[in-house]
Amino acid sequence: MAMSAANEKLIVGKISGVYGVKGWVKVYSDTDPREGIADYNPWYIKQGGHGKGEWREIRLEQGRRQSKTVIAKLEGVDDRDAAMQMTGALIAITPDQLQALDENEFYWRDLIGLCVINREGIELGTVQRLMETGANDVLVVRDEQTTEQGGREHLVPWTPGQAVVEVDLEQGRILVDWDEDF
Numbered sequence: 001m002a003m004s005a006a007n008e009k010l011i012v013g014k015i016s017g018v019y020g021v022k023g024w025v026k027v028y029s030d031t032d033p034r035e036g037i038a039d040y041n042p043w044y045i046k047q048g049g050h051g052k053g054e055w056r057e058i059r060l061e062q063g064r065r066q067s068k069t070v071i072a073k074l075e076g077v078d079d080r081d082a083a084m085q086m087t088g089a090l091i092a093i094t095p096d097q098l099q100a101l102d103e104n105e106f107y108w109r110d111l112i113g114l115c116v117i118n119r120e121g122i123e124l125g126t127v128q129r130l131m132e133t134g135a136n137d138v139l140v141v142r143d144e145q146t147t148e149q150g151g152r153e154h155l156v157p158w159t160p161g162q163a164v165v166e167v168d169l170e171q172g173r174i175l176v177d178w179d180e181d182f
Helices: 034-039 080-086 144-148
Strands: 010-019 024-029 043-046 056-058 060-066 069-074 090-093 115-118 123-131 138-142 153-157 164-168 173-176
Touching: 010 069, 010 080, 024 034, 024 080, 034 060, 034 069, 123 153
Parallel strands: 115 173
Antiparallel strands: 010 024, 010 090, 024 069, 043 056, 043 090, 060 069, 115 123, 123 138, 138 153, 164 173
16 A cells, blocks of 8 residues: 555654653754754654554654754653653654755655666666765666676766766656766
């Protein structure tokens, strides 16, 4: 059963521990910058990991960077014991909470699954994931059929205007200037 857009949750972090005695929690954040997770309100919390439990909405009273971590105070979590109960919970938001992007800017989640075609019209595969490197992000492109037959995975640098020529979300494709042998 497909999840409707209204029910879709984007995992942005996890509650990793407690901070102090007044109900604050430590947060592992997948946002960039790390403290950007505190810009979203409400959060949706799920105890028990990816496959278990129900999402529940919770308001963020405060959140900030504290040294190398992020801490948050959640509504109704007022002491250390209540905060301990939250440890391990996933933190998510809904797609409508994401800020609108400028033209030619994309969220990684929107690129995953797009078909990648080079200038010669050769289909290289689909975007499986993206990874960060020191210089630039990289599209990990795989053709499931050729991968099973010993084919290659393509690592295409995310360099718009260079290796990445065009992204067409409506057509579900990315045009790249990339040789099929790379």
